Amino acid sequence: xxxxxxxxxxxxxxxxxxxxxxxxxxxxxxxxxxxxxxxxxxxxxxxxxxxxxxxxxxxxxxxxxxxxxxxxxxxxxxxxxxxxxxxxxxxxxxxxxxxxxxxxxxxxxxxxxxxxxxxxxxxxxxxxxxxxxxxxxxxxxxxxxxxxxxxxxxxxxxxxxxxxxxxxxxxxxxxxxxxxxxxxxxxxxxxxxxxxxxxxxxxxxxxxxxxxxxxxxxxxxxxxxxxxxxxxxxxxxxxxxxxxxxxxxxxxxxxxxxxxxxxxxxxxxxxxxxxxxxxxxxxxxxxxxxxxxxxxxxxxxxxxxxxxxxxxxxxxxxxxxxxxxxxxxxxxxxxxxxxxxxxxxxxxxxxxxxxxxxxxxxxxxxxxxxxxxxxxxxxxxxxxxxxxxxxxxxxxxxxxxxxxxxxxxxxxxxxxxxxxxxxxxxxxxxxxxxxxxxxxxxxxx
Amino acid sequence: xxxxxxxxxxxxxxxxxxxxxxxxxxxxxxxxxxxxxxxxxxxxxxxxxxxxxxxxxxxxxxxxxxxxxxxxxxxxxxxxxxxxxxxxxxxxxxxxxxxxxxxxxxxxxxxxxxxxxxxxxxxxxxxxxxxxxxxxxxxxxxxxxxxxxxxxxxxxxxxxxxxxxxxxxxxxxxxxxxxxxxxxxxxxxxxxxxxxxxxxxxxxxxxxxxxxxxxxxxxxxxxxxxxxxxxxxxxxxxxxxxxxxxxxxxxxxxxxxxxxxxxxxxxxxxxxxxxxxxxxxxxxxxxxxxxxxxxxxxxxxxxxxxxxxxxxxxxxxxxxxxx
Ligand code: SF4
Numbered sequence: 001x002x003x004x005x006x007x008x009x010x011x012x013x014x015x016x017x018x019x020x021x022x023x024x025x026x027x028x029x030x031x032x033x034x035x036x037x038x039x040x041x042x043x044x045x046x047x048x049x050x051x052x053x054x055x056x057x058x059x060x061x062x063x064x065x066x067x068x069x070x071x072x073x074x075x076x077x078x079x080x081x082x083x084x085x086x087x088x089x090x091x092x093x094x095x096x097x098x099x100x101x102x103x104x105x106x107x108x109x110x111x112x113x114x115x116x117x118x119x120x121x122x123x124x125x126x127x128x129x130x131x132x133x134x135x136x137x138x139x140x141x142x143x144x145x146x147x148x149x150x151x152x153x154x155x156x157x158x159x160x161x162x163x164x165x166x167x168x169x170x171x172x173x174x175x176x177x178x179x180x181x182x183x184x185x186x187x188x189x190x191x192x193x194x195x196x197x198x199x200x201x202x203x204x205x206x207x208x209x210x211x212x213x214x215x216x217x218x219x220x221x222x223x224x225x226x227x228x229x230x231x232x233x234x235x236x237x238x239x240x241x242x243x244x245x246x247x248x249x250x251x252x253x254x255x256x257x258x259x260x261x262x263x264x265x266x267x268x269x270x271x272x273x274x275x276x277x278x279x280x281x282x283x284x285x286x287x288x289x290x291x292x293x294x295x296x297x298x299x300x301x302x303x304x305x306x307x308x309x310x311x312x313x314x315x316x317x318x319x320x321x322x323x324x325x326x327x328x329x330x331x332x333x334x335x336x337x338x339x340x341x342x343x344x345x346x347x348x349x350x351x352x353x354x355x356x357x358x359x360x361x362x363x364x365x366x367x368x369x370x371x372x373x374x375x376x377x378x379x380x381x382x383x384x385x386x387x388x389x390x391x392x393x394x395x396x397x398x399x400x401x402x403x404x405x406x407x408x409x410x411x412x413x414x415x416x417x418x419x420x421x422x423x424x425x426x427x428x429x430x431x432x433x434x435x436x437x438x439x440x441x442x443x444x445x
Numbered sequence: 446x447x448x449x450x451x452x453x454x455x456x457x458x459x460x461x462x463x464x465x466x467x468x469x470x471x472x473x474x475x476x477x478x479x480x481x482x483x484x485x486x487x488x489x490x491x492x493x494x495x496x497x498x499x500x501x502x503x504x505x506x507x508x509x510x511x512x513x514x515x516x517x518x519x520x521x522x523x524x525x526x527x528x529x530x531x532x533x534x535x536x537x538x539x540x541x542x543x544x545x546x547x548x549x550x551x552x553x554x555x556x557x558x559x560x561x562x563x564x565x566x567x568x569x570x571x572x573x574x575x576x577x578x579x580x581x582x583x584x585x586x587x588x589x590x591x592x593x594x595x596x597x598x599x600x601x602x603x604x605x606x607x608x609x610x611x612x613x614x615x616x617x618x619x620x621x622x623x624x625x626x627x628x629x630x631x632x633x634x635x636x637x638x639x640x641x642x643x644x645x646x647x648x649x650x651x652x653x654x655x656x657x658x659x660x661x662x663x664x665x666x667x668x669x670x671x672x673x674x675x676x677x678x679x680x681x682x683x684x685x686x687x688x689x690x691x692x693x694x695x696x697x698x699x700x701x702x703x704x705x706x707x708x709x710x711x712x713x714x715x716x717x718x719x720x721x722x723x724x725x726x727x728x729x730x731x732x733x734x735x736x737x738x739x740x741x742x743x744x745x746x747x748x749x750x751x752x753x754x755x756x757x758x759x760x761x762x763x764x765x766x767x768x
Contacts, residue, residue, distance in 0.1 A: 082678075083673075084677060084678055120717070121707060211448050215448075238488060238765070241489075246451060249451045250448070274754065277754055280735060281734070281738065296719055298719025298724040301707065347667070354706075433704070
C-alpha cells in the first residue's frame with residue numbers, strides 16, 4: 001500500500017529547514033507521496049524512515065535476476081493482473097529440466113537440443129531461457145552434471161536439489177553463473193538460505209501449499225534474504241492456476257509482502273503436447289517461470305508464440321520497417337502490393353502473397369502500427385502519404401511497370417493516389433485472405 | 446501473519462445459453478447442451494461457480510473445403526459427404542456438437558439454393574443427435590435467404606445460427622426469434638460494437654439468453670492477444686453486471702489457427718519450426734486453450750488431435766481448486 005503524505009510526514013525529521021527544496025517537511029512529504037520527489041534530497045532523514053519509506057515504495061513484485069550477462073533472465077516486477085490494465089513486463093522464463101543421471105552422450109544431445117531452441121517468425125526472434133539440472137543421485141553425480149551443463153550452454157541455470165551438501169557442490173561447480181537454487185523447504189531452509197547468501201544467488205522456496213509457503217517465506221526473509229522465487233508446491237493444473245492467481249492478487253492488490261516475489265511452476269503431464277497445454281495455462285496465468293521436460297522444436301514453438309503474444313504491450317503495436325519487401329523470385333514485372341506497417345497486417349498480407357505463388361513486392365506504409373481501416377480513419381493512410389512513400393522508396397527502379405495494388409478497404413483513395421503518384425492504381429481485395437484468388441485471376445498463377 | 450485467501454465477489458454472472466432442443470421442447474436432439482453461467486473468472490472454482498464446461502463444436506462444410514493438407518488427410522474419406530463427416534466427428538472424435546458452414550451457398554462458388562442448403566442441414570440433424578451450429582457462406586444477401594429458410598424448416602430445433610453483424614442483423618435475428626433458434630452476434634474486436642449489436646438484437650425481441658458473442662479472434666501468433674484482452678474485458682463486464690456483455694463467447698478457433706503458416710507449412714524450409722504434423726494440431730489446440738483462459742465457452746475446431754488435447758485440458762481445468 002502506498003503511504004499518504006501525512007503518513008510520510010510522520011517519518012520525516014520535522015526540521016522544516018527547506019534544504020530538500022520545498023519550505024517544510026510537510027510540503028516535501030506531499031511531493032514524495034505524489035511521486036514527484038525522492039527521499040535522498042533530505043540530508044537528515046533517519047535510517048528507520050528510509051527503510052519504512054523504501055518498503056512502501058517498493059514494487060509489488062520484486063524483480064529477480066537469474067543468470068548473468070546477455071542471457072540473464074529477469075522475472076517478476078509485474079504491476080497488473082490483466083494485461084489490458086497496462087501491460088505484462090517480464091515474459092515467463094522457460095526452463096528445461098535435465099536429469100543429472102543422463103550419460104555423457106545423452107547429456108550432450110539434450111543440451112544441443114535445448115541450445116538450438118531458437119525460432120524466427122513474423123520478423124521476431126524467440127529464445128528459451130534456462131536449463132534446470134535435477135538431482136537424482138548423490139552429490140558427486142550432481143556436481144559433475146552441473147559442471148558439464150554449465151560448460152555446454154550459455155543459458156541461465158537452475159539447480160534442483162533439496163540437499164544442502166549437494167547444493168553447495170553444485171553452486172561451486174557453476175560459480176559466477178548466478179543460478180536459481182531450488183529449493184528451500186520447511187526442512188532445509190536455514191542451510192539453503194545460508195548457501196544462497198554465501199553464493200549470492202536467487203533462492204527457490206517450495207512448500208506444501210500456499211499457506212505454508214507464506215509462513216516459510218516469512219521465516220526466510222526474517223533471516224535477511226529476499227532474493228526469492230516462489231512455489232506453492234501444487235502440481236495439478238487447476239490448483240496451480242488458483243495458487244498463481246492468489247499470489248498475484250495478494251501481491252498486487254494487497255501488497256502482501258510474503259508473495260511479493262516471482263513464481264515458478266512445474267509441468268506434470270507426460271505426453272509432450274499435453275505438457276505444452278498445461279504450461280500454457282501457467283504462462284497465461286501469472287507464472288514468472290515454468291520448468292518443462294519436452295525439448296522438441298515443434299512442441300516448444302507454439303508455447304513461445306503465445307508467450308510473446310501475451311507479453312506484447314497493448315499500447316505499442318509491433319511494427320515492421322517501411323521498405324520494399326520481396327516475396328518469392330521477383331522480377332521487373334512482379335506486382336506491387338501496398339499495406340500498412342502494423343506487423344499483423346503486414347504478415348497476413350505477406351503470408352497470402354506467398355500463398356498466391358505469384359512473386360511480388362510489398363510496401364508497408366508507416367501508419368504507427370495500425371491496420372488499414374484504423375489508419376485510414378485516423379488520417380494516417382492518405383493518398384498523399386502513400387504517394388510520398390512510393391515516390392521515395394525506390395520502387396520505380398525495381399519494376400518496369402507502373403501499377404500498384406491498393407487494399408480494397410481504401411478503394412476510395414484510388415483516384416487521388418493515381419493523381420499524386422502517377423501510378424495506375426488497382427483495387428485489391430479487402431482482406432488479405434482474398435489475395436490468392438485475386439492474384440490468380442489477375443496474374444494467372 | 447497467516448495468508449488469507451482473497452475471494453472476489455462479483456455482482457452478476459454470465460448468461461446460461463441452451464443449445465439444441467429435445468422432442469419435449471419441439472426439437473429432435475438426443476440431448477441439450479448448456480454453456481455459460483459462470484459467477485467468476487475462468488476456472489476460479491474456489492471463489493465462484495463454473496457450472497458448465499466449455500464445449501467443442503467440430504467444423505464441417507457442405508462442399509469440399511480447401512483446407513490445408515493435414516486436415517484433408519484426417520477427413521479425406523468424408524470430405525465430400527457432410528453427413529458422414531458429421532457422424533465421424535461425433536462417433537469417433539466425441540465432438541460435443543457440430544458446426545456446419547454452408548459454404549456451398551456462396552454465389553461465387555457452388556451457389557446452392559436455400560432449399561438445397563436446408564436439405565443438407567436436415568439430413569445432418571437426422572444423422573446425429575447432438576445440437577448444431579449453422580453458419581452462412583459470408584455473402585450477406587444470400588445468407589439472409591439461406592439462414593431464413595434453414596430457420597423456418599428446422600423450427601424448434603434451437604440451432605445456433607450465425608452470424609449477425611452490426612450492418613446485417615435484422616433478418617437473421619427475426620428468423621431466430623420466430624422459429625426458436627439462438628444467434629451468434631459477431632463484432633470486430635470492439636467491445637462497444639459488441640454491446641451495441643447485442644442491444645439491437647435484443648430490441649428486436651430476441652431474449653438475451655439466446656445470444657452468443659463472437660468477439661472475432663485472431664489465431665495464435667496473429668493477433669490472438671487482442672482477442673484475449675477484449676474477451677477478458679467482456680467477461681469482466683458480465684461479472685460486473687453489464688447485461689449487454691453477459692453472453693457466453695464463441696470462437697472460430699480452427700479457421701484462424703489453420704490460416705497460420707506455422708500450422709500448415711510443410712517441407713524443408715520450415716524445418717526450423719520442427720515437424721508440421723505435430724506443430725499444426727498443437728497450433729490449433731494452443732489457440733483454443735489460450736482463449737478458454739479468457740472465457741471462451743464454445744470452441745469451433747477442426748483437427749481431431751487438437752480437439753482431444755483441448756478436451757483433456759478442459760477436464761483438468763474443471764477439477765476443483767477450492768481451498
Ligand atoms: S530537508 Fe528534510 S528536514 Fe529539511 S525540510 Fe526537507 S524534509 Fe524537512
